[in-house]
Amino acid sequence: MWWMLLGGGIAWFIQFLVLYLLAEFGGVAGWHERLLLGVDMVSWGVLSITVAALAVAGWCGWLAKRASQEFRELEPSTTEATPIELDTELPAWKGVVDPHFLVQSAVVGNAIFAFIIVAQTLPVFFF
Amino acid sequence: MRALVAREPVLNPPNEHDKRELSTAEQEVDPRFLATWEAPSSVFGRLAIVNNRPLGVRFMGTAFAFFLMGGVMALLMRIQLASSEMNFLGPDVYNQLFTMHGSTMMYLFSVPFLEGLALYTLPLMIGSRDVAFPRLSAFGYWMYLFGGCVFYLSFLVGQVPDAGWFAYTPLSETRYSGLGIDFWAVGLGMVEISGIAAGVEIVVTVLKLRAPGMTLGRMPLFAWAIFAAAMMSLIAFTTLLVATTMLELDRTAGFQFFNEFRGGNHLLWQHLFWFFGHPEVYIIFLPATGIVSMVVGTWSRRLVGYHFLAVAIIVTAFVSFGLWAHHMYTTGLPPLSLNFFAAASLLIALASGTQVFAWIATMWGQRPPLTPPLLYVLGFLIIFVMGGMTGVMIAIVPFDWQVHDTYFIVAHLHYVLIGGAVFPVLAGIHYWFPKFSGRMMHPWLGYVSFGLAFVGFNATFFPMHHMGFFGLPRRVYTYPAVLELDGHNMLATVGAFIFGAAFLVLIADMLWSLFAGKRAASNPWGSDTLEWSVSSPPPVYGFFEPPSVRSRHPLWTSSNAKAAIATTDSDDSLARAARQLRGQPLDWRATLITDSVFGQPQAIQSLPGVSYSPLVTAVGILIAAMAILFKIYLVAIIGIIVFAAGVIRWLYPNEQRLTQVREGEFAAKARLPIDPAGTQSVAWWGMLGWLIIQGTALAAITYAYCYVMLYADDWPQFNATAPKSLVFTLAVALHVLAALMMFAAKWTFGRRGGWLTRSLVLISVTTAVVALAADITASLRYGFTPASSAFMSLVTLQHMYLWLTGSVGVLIALHTAVQLFRNASRWPSLVELNLQLANQQLLLVALASGICFFVVVLTT
Numbered sequence: 001m002w003w004m005l006l007g008g009g010i011a012w013f014i015q016f017l018v019l020y021l022l023a024e025f026g027g028v029a030g031w032h033e034r035l036l037l038g039v040d041m042v043s044w045g046v047l048s049i050t051v052a053a054l055a056v057a058g059w060c061g062w063l064a065k066r067a068s069q070e071f072r073e074l075e076p077s078t079t080e081a082t083p084i085e086l087d088t089e090l091p092a093w094k095g096v097v098d099p100h101f102l103v104q105s106a107v108v109g110n111a112i113f114a115f116i117i118v119a120q121t122l123p124v125f126f127f
Numbered sequence: 128m129r130a131l132v133a134r135e136p137v138l139n140p141p142n143e144h145d146k147r148e149l150s151t152a153e154q155e156v157d158p159r160f161l162a163t164w165e166a167p168s169s170v171f172g173r174l175a176i177v178n179n180r181p182l183g184v185r186f187m188g189t190a191f192a193f194f195l196m197g198g199v200m201a202l203l204m205r206i207q208l209a210s211s212e213m214n215f216l217g218p219d220v221y222n223q224l225f226t227m228h229g230s231t232m233m234y235l236f237s238v239p240f241l242e243g244l245a246l247y248t249l250p251l252m253i254g255s256r257d258v259a260f261p262r263l264s265a266f267g268y269w270m271y272l273f274g275g276c277v278f279y280l281s282f283l284v285g286q287v288p289d290a291g292w293f294a295y296t297p298l299s300e301t302r303y304s305g306l307g308i309d310f311w312a313v314g315l316g317m318v319e320i321s322g323i324a325a326g327v328e329i330v331v332t333v334l335k336l337r338a339p340g341m342t343l344g345r346m347p348l349f350a351w352a353i354f355a356a357a358m359m360s361l362i363a364f365t366t367l368l369v370a371t372t373m374l375e376l377d378r379t380a381g382f383q384f385f386n387e388f389r390g391g392n393h394l395l396w397q398h399l400f401w402f403f404g405h406p407e408v409y410i411i412f413l414p415a416t417g418i419v420s421m422v423v424g425t426w427s428r429r430l431v432g433y434h435f436l437a438v439a440i441i442v443t444a445f446v447s448f449g450l451w452a453h454h455m456y457t458t459g460l461p462p463l464s465l466n467f468f469a470a471a472s473l474l475i476a477l478a479s480g481t482q483v484f485a486w487i488a489t490m491w492g493q494r495p496p497l498t499p500p501l502l503y504v505l506g507f508l509i510i511f512v513m514g515g516m517t518g519v520m521i522a523i524v525p526f527d528w529q530v531h532d533t534y535f536i537v538a539h540l541h542y543v544l545i546g547g548a549v550f551p552v553l554a555g556i557h558y559w560f561p562k563f564s565g566r567m568m569h570p571w572l573g574y575v576s577f578g579l580a581f582v583g584f585n586a587t588f589f590p591m592h593h594m595g596f597f598g599l600p601r602r603v604y605t606y607p608a609v610l611e612l613d614g615h616n617m618l619a620t621v622g623a624f625i626f627g628a629a630f631l632v633l634i635a636d637m638l639w640s641l642f643a644g645k646r647a648a649s650n651p652w653g654s655d656t657l658e659w660s661v662s663s664p665p666p667v668y669g670f671f672e673p674p675s676v677r678s679r680h681p682l683w684t685s686s687n688a689k690a691a692i693a694t695t696d697s698d699d700s701l702a703r704a705a706r707q708l709r710g711q712p713l714d715w716r717a718t719l720i721t722d723s724v725f726g727q728p729q730a731i732q733s734l735p736g737v738s739y740s741p742l743v744t745a746v747g748i749l750i751a752a753m754a755i756l757f758k759i760y761l762v763a764i765i766g767i768i769v770f771a772a773g774v775i776r777w778l779y780p781n782e783q784r785l786t787q788v789r790e791g792e793f794a795a796k797a798r799l800p801i802d803p804a805g806t807q808s809v810a811w812w813g814m815l816g817w818l819i820i821q822g823t824a825l826a827a828i829t830y831a832y833c834y835v836m837l838y839a840d841d842w843p844q845f846n847a848t849a850p851k852s853l854v855f856t857l858a859v860a861l862h863v864l865a866a867l868m869m870f871a872a873k874w875t876f877g878r879r880g881g882w883l884t885r886s887l888v889l890i891s892v893t894t895a896v897v898a899l900a901a902d903i904t905a906s907l908r909y910g911f912t913p914a915s916s917a918f919m920s921l922v923t924l925q926h927m928y929l930w931l932t933g934s935v936g937v938l939i940a941l942h943t944a945v946q947l948f949r950n951a952s953r954w955p956s957l958v959e960l961n962l963q964l965a966n967q968q969l970l971l972v973a974l975a976s977g978i979c980f981f982v983v984v985l986t987t
Contacts, residue, residue, distance in 0.1 A: 001724050009445035016449040016471065023464035028837050042463070101344020101434065102724065109438045116446065116474050123466030 004067065004106040007060030008113030015053035015117055019046055043124050050121040054114060061110030068103040156671065159713040164256075164668040167737055175737040177261035179246050180665065182268050184563065186243025189268075190236050193275055195630070197231035200224045202627055205587075209620040211608040221604035222289040223307070227278070229292030230311065233407065234318050235275045237548055238360070241414040242267075242325040244555060245353045247563070249329065251658035252347050254338025254676065256669040256708075256718040257734050259331040259809040262741050262777060267324035269745035274317030277752070281310035291602065293404065294374065296385035296396040301378050306756075312375045313752045319371070320748075322364040327816035329357035334723040335809050338657065339701035340676040341726040347656045348430070351437050352417030355444040356410045361816060362448070363410060365823040367403035370396060373831070373924065379755065381914035382923070384831065390844040390917035392835050394458055399827060401451035409447040411544065413440060415507075415551035416482055422504045422554050423486050425654045426495035432485035433679065439485075442478040446471055456527045465524050472522030479515055483508065498652075499573030503554035506581045510546025514539060517592070532602070535595025541588045553580065553633070560637070561651045565664045566644030572636035579629035586622025590615040655680035672709035673719050675701035676726070704728035704799060712793035715784070719799075720807060730803040733788045744773030778942070789954055804960035814964045818971050821932055825975050828928055829982055832921045836986055844916040849987035850926070851980065854905035859976045861898030862933070865891050866966070866973040869940065873962040881951055888947055888962075892940045895969060899933040902926065902976070925979040929972070936972045939965045 022045045026032065031041040166176045176182065204224050207216040216224065246264055250257055258264055281287045288311035290299040299308045333354040337346065346354075374396065376382040383389035385396050416436075424430040449471035452460055456468075486508065495501055517539040521527045530536060553576075560568050594615050599606055606612060650659035657674055658665070659682055674681065708717060708731070716734040721727055747770025754763035788794065794801055805811060836842050843849050868891035876884045906926050913923040943961040951958050 006441070009441060013445055013448060016467070019467045020452075020464060023461050023467060025833070025837055027461040027463065101342065101437075105344075105434050105438050105441075108434060109441055112438065112442055112477070113445075116442075116471075116477075119474055120467065120470050123463060123470055126466070 001102055001106075004060050004064045005102060005109060007063075007106075008057035008110035008117075011053040011056035011060075012113045012117050012120070015049050016120060018049040019120065022046055022049075046121060046124045050117060053117045057110045057114040057117060061107055061114065064103045064106035064110060068100070068107065156666075156668075157710055157713055160668065160710050163712075163714060163716055163736070166667065172737065174742050175739045177265045177735060177738055177741070178667065179250050179258045179261065179264060180667075180669075182264050183243045183245075183247025185268055186239055186246060186271065188243075189272055189275065190240035190243060193231050193235035194240070196279070197228050197236060198627060198630065200228040200231070202623055204228065205620040205623040207604060208606075208616050210613045210617060211606050211610070213605055216604060218604045219289065222602075223287035225602060226288045226291050226307075226311075230278060230288065230315070232544070233292055234315060235271075235278065237411040237544070238322055238407070239271050239318075240552060241353070241356070241411065241548075242322070242329075244418075244552075244559070245329055245357075245414065246325070248559060248658055249332060249350060249353060250336065251562075251661065251665060251669055252656050253333065253336065253341060253350055254657045254670065254674045255332065255336035256673065257716065258328050259336055259732070260328055260813060262735050262738050263324050263328050265738070266741035266745055267321040267328065269742050270317045270324070270748065271321035273745055273749040274314045274319075274321065277310055277314035277317060277749075277756075280314075281307050284310075286310065293400055294396075295400075296374070296377075296393045297387075299374060299396075300385060309375065309378060309756050312371045312378070313756050316368060316371050316375070317748065317752065319364045319368045322360050323368070323820060326357040326360035326364065327813055327820075329353055330361070330816055331809050331812045333357075334812055335720050336718055336732070337721050337726045338674050338676045339704050339719065339721055339726055339728045341721070343724055343726075344433075345676055345679045345681075345726070347417075348420035348424075348433070348436055348440075349414070349417030349656075351440050352413045352415075352420070355440045356413040359406050359410050359413075359444050359447065361819050362823045363403040363406040365820045366399055366827045369824050369827040369831075370399035370403070373399075376913070376920070376924070379758075382920040383914065383917045384835070384920050384924075386917070389915070390835065390839055391920070392838055392917070394455070395831055395834050397455055397458065398451065398834065399831065401454045402448070402827075404454065405450045406447045408543065408547075409443055412547045413443060415548045416440070418551040418555040418558070419486060419504050419507060421654070421656065422500045422558050423489050423495075425558070425652050426498065426501050427489045427493040428495075428653075428683075429489060429493065430485075430680075431488040432481075435481050436485050439478040439481040443475060446475045446478065450475065453522060453527070456524050457531050469522055469524050473519060476515060476519050476522075483512060483515075498557075499568070499577055500554040500558040502574070502577045503550050503557065503580075506577065507546055507550035507554065510542055510550060510581075510584065514542030514544075514546050518543060530595050532600055533595035534591040534599045534601055537601050538588050538591035538595060541584075541591075545584060545588075550580070553577075556633070556637075558652070559658075560640065561647030562658060562663050562665070564641055564644070565647050565662075566640045567647050567651060568640045568644060569636045572632055572639070576629045576632040576636060579625055579632060583622050583624070583626030583629055587619045587626055588622075590619050650682065653682075655683045657681055673705040675705045677701075701728065707731070707797060707799065712791070714791065715788055715793075717793075717801075720803070720809065723806075723812075728799060729807045730800045731797060732809055733802050738777070740773050740777035742773075744770055744777060747771070747773055780946070785954065785957070789957075800956070802956065802960075804956045804963060808960055810960055811963060814967050818967055821971055821975070824928060825978065828921070828924055829978060832925070832982060833986075835917050835921060839917070842918065843987050844918040847916060847918055849983050850906070850909045850911075850922055851984050851987070852905060852909065854901055854908070855980060858898050858902040858905060859973075859980045861894050861901060862969075862973040862976045865895035865898055865936075865940070866969040868894060869943075869962070869966045869969045873959075873966045876951075876959055876962055877955060884951075884962075885947060888940070888944050891965075891969065892937070892944050895933070895937045895940050895972075898976075899930065899937055902929060902933065922983060925983070929976050929979060932968075932972050932975055936965070936968045939968050 022031070022042050026042045026045065031045070034041045036044055164178070166178045166181050167173060203216060204221065207213050207221060246258065278288075284306070286306035288294070288304075288307035290304050290308055290311075294308060294311060297303060333346070333350055373382070373384045377384055377386065383391045385391045385393055387393060420430065420436060430436075450468060452464065452468040453472045456465060486504075497505075517535070521530060521536065521539060557568060557573055560566070594612050597610065597612060599610060599612055606616075647663040649662050651663070652659070657676070660674060661670060705719060705728070708719060711717070716736055717731050718734060719728055720730040720732045722729055747766050747768070749766070750769060751763045751766030754760065754766055789801060800807075802808070868887050872884050872887035872891060875887060911919060911923040911926065913920040939961075943958075943965040946958050946961045
């Protein structure tokens with residue numbers, strides 16, 4: 001659940017750090033002067049990490065969306081909290097409490113981070 | 128104003144929750160239960176208090192005192208700047224005052240005040256009796272107090288820091304600055320440790336001590352905000368701690384991290400500092416937004432966009448770490464890099480904007496009464512939006528180049544920080560004062576203080592935008608008359624005094640209210656969160672019976688919720704779990720542990736009582752730090768001994784208490800496990816926080832190494848040889864082996880014969896000791912000479928880090944071995960927990976030694 005909620009953010013953060021490293025370290029190392037298919041290596045790096053980060057955010061968002069659908073199917077049995085027997089092992093999280101907040105927030109959060117990941121890449125097209 | 132005041136009593140009706148709380152208060156509390164929770168009242172006893180609420184008040188009180196001192200310094204500076212070419216303060220004193228003003232407000236007021244507020248309100252708000260690690264809170268407070276005193280001790284010895292609150296190198300190096308910067312770095316180091324301790328405390332409290340039924344989606348937004356800020360502070364403060372350690376090593380031990388003549392790099396300081404500095408703004412701002420959400424929701428009787436507000440908090444927490452270089456646009460960073468930071472700086476406005484619109488939507492159409500807390504929130508909205516707009520302007524690189532280091536930036540940062548933090552804090556003081564003191568504040572003094580604050584603030588800082596456009600540079604003690612900015616400056620000075628008067632009125636209001644204010648009901652505003660379900664001020668134990676929660680607004684009943692907060696009449700599972708602690712246990716402190724996501728009851732956590740260990744530990748650090756500052760190394764050794772004694776007393780297992788908790792009368796009838804192992808345990812989560820801190824420190828050191836290498840002419844510098852001999856390799860291998868053995872021991876515990884676990888732990892401990900010894904021996908043979916070059920300084924720092932983390936690993940592993948041999952069959956969960964903690968630490972040490980070693984091998 002935590003991964004669903006925070007996956008997009010973590011993907012963006014890693015993307016951002018790699019972008020910074022590519023710009024700072026790649027620039028000094030001269031990667032921007034080496035071309036592959038007419039595109040410099042720094043830009044290739046930026047685009048690659050963007051695709052990877054976008055894939056992670058998208059995957060987390062998809063997981064959240066799927067979980068949202070699963071919970072909707074469970075809805076009739078979750079309107080009332082299922083009693084927990086304290087002397088037995090605690091039940092699995094599904095069906096115990098209302099999880100809508102997490103999955104909905106995860107969907108929205110990952111969508112926002114997907115947008116940020118794409119927007120973060122735009123500068124590379126102007127260099 | 129009369130009309131506004133007249134509406135206030137409408138918000139103060141007795142309600143069902145007041146009635147229920149009264150019935151709780153009237154019930155007979157066992158004197159033993161009361162005595163267990165009571166804080167000592169004697170002078171010496173007060174030094175041992177670990178209860179969250181007295182500590183919260185101390186944090187807030189101390190922070191407010193520092194705030195007043197910082198405010199006085201600001202007024203002195205404003206007098207100097209009232210007209211051109213004044214000589215009220217000389218340039219040196221002016222430099223010292225703006226350094227101390229900035230440092231006081233950023234390090235000694237903003238974050239500690241919010242930590243104190245969280246320490247007081249958070250456990251009540253989430254339905255816990257105390258925080259997860261009470262002694263850590265006490266230790267954090269003492270470190271904060273001592274750190275602040277070290278800052279101000281510089282005035283007494285006439286060596287006041289004068290290099291700005293950011294202490295840029297080379298200005299802050301010994302070539303250009305005196306002992307004042309040492310006071311600054313040492314004091315700041317202690318305050319950082321306090322901030323990190325509070326971060327761990329808050330994160331674990333929010334994750335594990337929420338009331339049964341309080342899912343993440345039912346958590347108050349203040350808890351969300353302070354949780355995010357606490358997570359951020361673990362990373363941000365640790366980075367600053369590494370940076371200030373490096374600065375102090377440069378200054379006192381001849382290291383060369385920032386000395387360009389020996390291969391160092393000045394910009395490295397700026398990168399490390401601002402990786403802390405910009406998130407710091409949001410560490411301050413996010414809890415403030417939590418206060419705003421509480422106040423707006425209370426008086427609007429609803430909260431629009433809870434999901435979006437929570438997501439905005441998460442987005443802000445992440446993106447704030449991508450903005451650090453927007454303070455460095457003029458330092459010559461690569462243009463592509465500038466644009467990445469500019470994009471992130473613009474994108475964060477999305478999250479802040481979402482929050483502002485959600486608050487406006489919450490109030491829209493509700494016509495909330497304009498009480499002082501809400502007025503301060505409205506003031507915040509206006510001021511913060513203006514500060515946010517100028518923030519978007521300076522996120523654009525060419526614009527920033529024009530206004531960089533002018534008064535436009537001074538205006539922007541004060542609009543953001545005072546608007547974004549001080550106004551919400553003032554709203555919070557007015558909002559929670561009845562809960563803190565049991566008294567209502569004066570009926571109209573709050574309006575007076577707000578009016579003075581709002582007018583005074585804008586009169587002070589709005590003209591500074593114009594001054595910046597006209598080219599007035601900041602951090603300069605005077606300006607020529609030819610600039611024709613005397614009028615602007617005089618207005619700013621008059622405004623500053625009006626702003627200052629607002630705080631005098633606030634203090635008068637608080638003092639009057641403490642003694643003559645109307646008695647406050649438990650929930651005078653009709654608020655929705657759990658802290659308002661207990662009496663004002665709260666009883667020492669917080670909750671006689673921990674509440675269980677059925678709603679996001681537990682004190683507001685709604686048509687679709689049978690009961691927002693479960694009562695003792697309720698027979699559902701959550702209430703039954705909480706009922707076990709109804710006035711219990713009698714002879715030790717306890718609270719409920721719940722699942723980190725869904726708030727399902729999992730176990731009972733015992734909490735420590737009064738203890739001098741936090742104070743002794745902090746005093747030891749203070750003695751050692753001051754002795755190093757004044758280069759009296761014998762006294763430093765005494766300080767380290769005191770520190771070690773405090774830590775040993777703190778961690779030494781108290782058999783009598785363990786027996787009382789695990790085998791006493793309460794344990795026999797408890798239906799939930801007591802002090803469990805694994806992810807149910809608060810210690811496990813605390814350890815995770817400690818791993819994040821160590822991991823961040825390693826990342827900062829590795830980044831420093833790579834950054835200096837990137838711009839170095841040769842590597843290793845000055846023909847040095849790299850520390851990569853066979854013994855270093857062996858040390859890495861032994862660290863890995865120790866971690867694997869402990870992992871195997873953890874796995875076999877309870878599954879295979881006890882002898883196997885014992886053997887594996889013994890092998891692990893021995894290997895860890897040998898690995899540490901091998902690393903130290905290899906280092907001695909190699910002969911680190913950090914004064915010779917930045918390269919040598921960096922590899923020395925790497926090994927200092929490994930010795931420190933390795934020693935912690937050895938200590939935890941030894942402690943685990945002792946527990947295993949003494950208590951394996953009696954208290955298996957305690958031993959299992961120790962095995963888990965030792966395993967985590969040894970794994971980190973193995974990983975860190977591998978990273979440090981291979982970074983050096985691959986780059987030399």
